[in-house]
Amino acid sequence: MATLDVPCFRxxxxxxxxxxxxxxxxxxxxxxxxxxxxxxxxxxxEERVRQALVWFLREGCNRAAELRKYxxxxxxxxxxxxxAFFVGGRLDERFRPRVTVxxxxxxxxxxxxxxxxxxxxxYLLRERCRAGLLFNGRQATWLSLAGxxxxxxxxxxxxxxxxxxxxxxxxxxxxxxAYLADARGVFTAAAGGDFHALMKLVSLFGSDLALTFALxxxxxxxxxxxxxxxxxxxxxNLVTYxxxxxxxxxxxxxxxxxFHSLIELRPV
Amino acid sequence: MTHATQATDLIVKIDEERAKRPDPKTxxxxxxxSALAGLRAELVELSKLLGTARHCLVFIGKVGVGKTTAICxxxxxxxxxxxxxxxxxxxxxxxxxxxxxxxxxxxFTTLCEVVVTPADKNEFEVxxxxxxxxxxxxxxxxxxxxxxxxxxxxGEGQRAGDQxxxxxxxxxxxxxxxxxxxGERREDDAAVRLAREFPSDGFDQFxxxxxxxxxxxxxxxxxxxxxxxxxxxxxxIKKTFDDLNLARLDTVSIPRRxxxxxxxxxxxxxxxxxxAVVDTKGVDAAQFNREDLDRYIREDRSAxxxxxEGFDTAPTDVAPLLQRHVTPEAPMSLSxxxxxxxxxxxxxxxxxxxxxxxxxxxxxxxLLRGQxxxxxxxxxxxxxxxxxxxPLRYFETVGVDYRRRQDSEPEEVSADRxxxxxxxxxxxxxxxxxxxxxxxxxxxxxxxxxxxxxxxxTEEGLVRQARAKITEHRHITxxxxxxxxxxxxxxxEGPGSRHPMTLRATNNRFGYYSPRNIDVxxxxxxxxxxxxxxxxxxxxxxxxxxxxxxxHESPPDSDLQELLMVLETRIDSSFEAMVREVGxxxxxxxxxxxxxxxxxxxxxxxxxQGRYGRGPGYRDDVLTMYADxxxxxxxxxxxxxxxxxxxxxxxxxxxxxAEG
Numbered sequence: 001m002a003t004l005d006v007p008c009f010r011x012x013x014x015x016x017x018x019x020x021x022x023x024x025x026x027x028x029x030x031x032x033x034x035x036x037x038x039x040x041x042x043x044x045x046e047e048r049v050r051q052a053l054v055w056f057l058r059e060g061c062n063r064a065a066e067l068r069k070y071x072x073x074x075x076x077x078x079x080x081x082x083x084a085f086f087v088g089g090r091l092d093e094r095f096r097p098r099v100t101v102x103x104x105x106x107x108x109x110x111x112x113x114x115x116x117x118x119x120x121x122x123y124l125l126r127e128r129c130r131a132g133l134l135f136n137g138r139q140a141t142w143l144s145l146a147g148x149x150x151x152x153x154x155x156x157x158x159x160x161x162x163x164x165x166x167x168x169x170x171x172x173x174x175x176x177x178a179y180l181a182d183a184r185g186v187f188t189a190a191a192g193g194d195f196h197a198l199m200k201l202v203s204l205f206g207s208d209l210a211l212t213f214a215l216x217x218x219x220x221x222x223x224x225x226x227x228x229x230x231x232x233x234x235x236x237n238l239v240t241y242x243x244x245x246x247x248x249x250x251x252x253x254x255x256x257x258x259f260h261s262l263i264e265l266r267p268v
Numbered sequence: 269m270t271h272a273t274q275a276t277d278l279i280v281k282i283d284e285e286r287a288k289r290p291d292p293k294t295x296x297x298x299x300x301x302s303a304l305a306g307l308r309a310e311l312v313e314l315s316k317l318l319g320t321a322r323h324c325l326v327f328i329g330k331v332g333v334g335k336t337t338a339i340c341x342x343x344x345x346x347x348x349x350x351x352x353x354x355x356x357x358x359x360x361x362x363x364x365x366x367x368x369x370x371x372x373x374x375x376f377t378t379l380c381e382v383v384v385t386p387a388d389k390n391e392f393e394v395x396x397x398x399x400x401x402x403x404x405x406x407x408x409x410x411x412x413x414x415x416x417x418x419x420x421x422x423g424e425g426q427r428a429g430d431q432x433x434x435x436x437x438x439x440x441x442x443x444x445x446x447x448x449x450x451g452e453r454r455e456d457d458a459a460v461r462l463a464r465e466f467p468s469d470g471f472d473q474f475x476x477x478x479x480x481x482x483x484x485x486x487x488x489x490x491x492x493x494x495x496x497x498x499x500x501x502x503x504x505i506k507k508t509f510d511d512l513n514l515a516r517l518d519t520v521s522i523p524r525r526x527x528x529x530x531x532x533x534x535x536x537x538x539x540x541x542x543x544a545v546v547d548t549k550g551v552d553a554a555q556f557n558r559e560d561l562d563r564y565i566r567e568d569r570s571a572x573x574x575x576x577e578g579f580d581t582a583p584t585d586v587a588p589l590l591q592r593h594v595t596p597e598a599p600m601s602l603s604x605x606x607x608x609x610x611x612x613x614x615x616x617x618x619x620x621x622x623x624x625x626x627x628x629x630x631x632x633x634x635l636l637r638g639q640x641x642x643x644x645x646x647x648x649x650x651x652x653x654x655x656x657x658x659p660l661r662y663f664e665t666v667g668v669d670y671r672r673r674q675d676s677e678p679e680e681v682s683a684d685r686x687x688x689x690x691x692x693x694x695x696x697x698x699x700x701x702x703x704x705x706x707x708x709x710x711x712x713x714x715x716x717x718x719x720x721x722x723x724x725x726t727e728e729g730l731v732r733q734a735r736a737k738i739t740e741h742r743h744i745t746x747x748x749x750x751x752x753x754x755x756x757x758x759x760x761e762g763p764g765s766r767h768p769m770t771l772r773a774t775n776n777r778f779g780y781y782s783p784r785n786i787d788v789x790x791x792x793x794x795x796x797x798x799x800x801x802x803x804x805x806x807x808x809x810x811x812x813x814x815x816x817x818x819x820h821e822s823p824p825d826s827d828l829q830e831l832l833m834v835l836e837t838r839i840d841s842s843f844e845a846m847v848r849e850v851g852x853x854x855x856x857x858x859x860x861x862x863x864x865x866x867x868x869x870x871x872x873x874x875x876x877q878g879r880y881g882r883g884p885g886y887r888d889d890v891l892t893m894y895a896d897x898x899x900x901x902x903x904x905x906x907x908x909x910x911x912x913x914x915x916x917x918x919x920x921x922x923x924x925x926a927e928g
Contacts, residue, residue: 023473025473025476025477026320026477027476027477027480029476029480029918031470031472031473031476034467038469039469039470039471039472040470040472040473041472041475042472042473051762054584077878078874079868079877080880111839119869122869123868123869126869126870126871126874176725207871209871209873209875209879210878210879210882211895230893231894242892242895244885244888244889244894245884245885245889246888247757247761247888247891247892247895249750249753249754251704251896251899266881267882268882268883268889
């Protein structure tokens, strides 16, 4: 096991170097230990940049400790190179929607970032995330999305220092915290039986197929538990959904009188 | 004059006739113009069929039914050898054996489709899987091994005990490529032993090591020519085929298709009349609706399809395939097929008749032949060529090889093979005869139409009435469109469905899993065709009845008789074209709209891929996600069917019957 110093752009006006833990393979190749995935990965040119950025976000930047309170960094989750997911105090076992704070798309050092802006845009739209970073170890580009996701307004900005990325990610996490504070309030209302609160939550998180809404539903005079996913607010007083582990040709329907309470909202 | 030339000459005559009358002014002239156009289109197809000098024999059947063995024996791709074998007492001695030159076994033996063509030398040509797919296949193999070694310390998204399912013949090939043999006992498995050399967090190291062992960059060779100095070309063919089929050569990747060109002198002389013999990849889990098979059946005019099935099941396995492709609207479709039943051992003698087992081979075969005819007739298929061929009838097994039984003669072996060859060529001849007969009918029809005098006002009135009635059938309701999803789901769940692990592999490849010939977009075609055919055949029959009524009402010597008979044929062929078009529309809809784009920017694909390893109910959840993604498909299907019905069937009929 050895340490490899990898040039990692600039930070606070100085050249930055990331320290990666590497191991030699038997065929002459090197492997890097990913601190997120807890496994060794072949140190390809792409992995080198990715791990350098992960090191920066988790250890190298001044606000790393602060960021960790709110953010969990995922690597290669949902086909995303690096993604920051909100894990702050708003979340608990009953209310744990997945909110992507920022997405970083990393490329090998010699790649031109401008060629990958569209790719990052598709990921941001897919994840309904407003902050993105393109990074190749020698350049960094920030991409932000304003307005509605259906009609996004994009801003692309070249960064000269990773401090700007650090600040923006922290800012995005503050926005996520505020967003989840509102959502948490809505969840509490839905847990108390407020159907309109449920509909609001459905509009926010219903399309995330990895989430399960545990619903208490009135049926034939008694209460039953349904693990629903892929929820949609289809009409003013109607939610449609699919039940986990149960196949039916048509979507299930839930109206206000049938709704009793939302028990939990969390990943499958 | 050849049959093809007759058809071509007729086309020229029709063209001349059409050129004489470019602008129809009356109902009769319009009908004549349309009829000639229809006859010409049919002739073009027939001339291509009749122009096929030598056919390609395509063997289609389930895994393990014995296609490859039958092919080897029919073609003469066998060799007599002296081999050292131990007898029951364990004493070794030299034994004469017969061996197949193409690898045979009890199923899952042939790695890929193999095409055998007669040539002037012996050579192999390999079309390999793309390098990325080979890497994925090796990656899947690594994952399966890793899960066995570290069931509690597995990668993200995996579950303890999960096994990656891919064809056993591919596993063999991968093991040989990376030189990690399985061994006789579990503890002898070299792949497992290698995996154990790595720590539990070292999957990537293990995979990198295994990929390194495959030396993919060096696997670029695609051609192998038998040296002219080779003393025993049969031995060279066998060894080279085994090497390719088992991926034992360091210079070759995993083949997707192998073409074997064989010196014609090594093959049966019958092969002089055959362009090629195709040993298609065995059908797994009753999934006969495969793009590669459909291509031979529908698009390749030179292909003659030999469906193979075991004696015990015939015709259960192949009947659905026949039902899909042999339709009343495509009169030449049945002649495209023959059924080869492959008995094993004394199955025919054991066939149970009214008094118990019949005890006689010919009686057993005759009994089954009758049952096959009855079964197929009950499904609307009459007159299929059925042949019986047990390539090992006169042989006994000797280890993995076999030898001719002492109570049999080489002439008996040859007679059996000759009988099958005769049956194949007879079936092909029947197809050609049928096409020739049709050319003749078209010639007669053309003659009558050309000599037609015209319609009187009463006849014209009948045509006008028919036109008005047909217009009323312009709209159709595809009432069974809501069954699409149910049938689509049945491919993955229920009897005869695909292995659940192939769902994961298919999702990881955005809907395609070529080692298993799975294509979730192509799946839409057979389902759509079945639904559309069922519903739309009724309005089609109604339209045909209108046309037939006019025929009945018009005088026997009326020109209408011939013109309307041509129209009937056109209605059938356009109906068939319409059915197929809607199938392709749904395939395109799934590919270009519902499940597009086929990359990580698509939330759907990321979700179905991410669902794996996250608790029970994987298949249900994923299929539900498909159902959700496909929401609204019923409307698309119903609309597509109606549009195609109007454009491909109704509008041309109305034009046929127009005023000119």
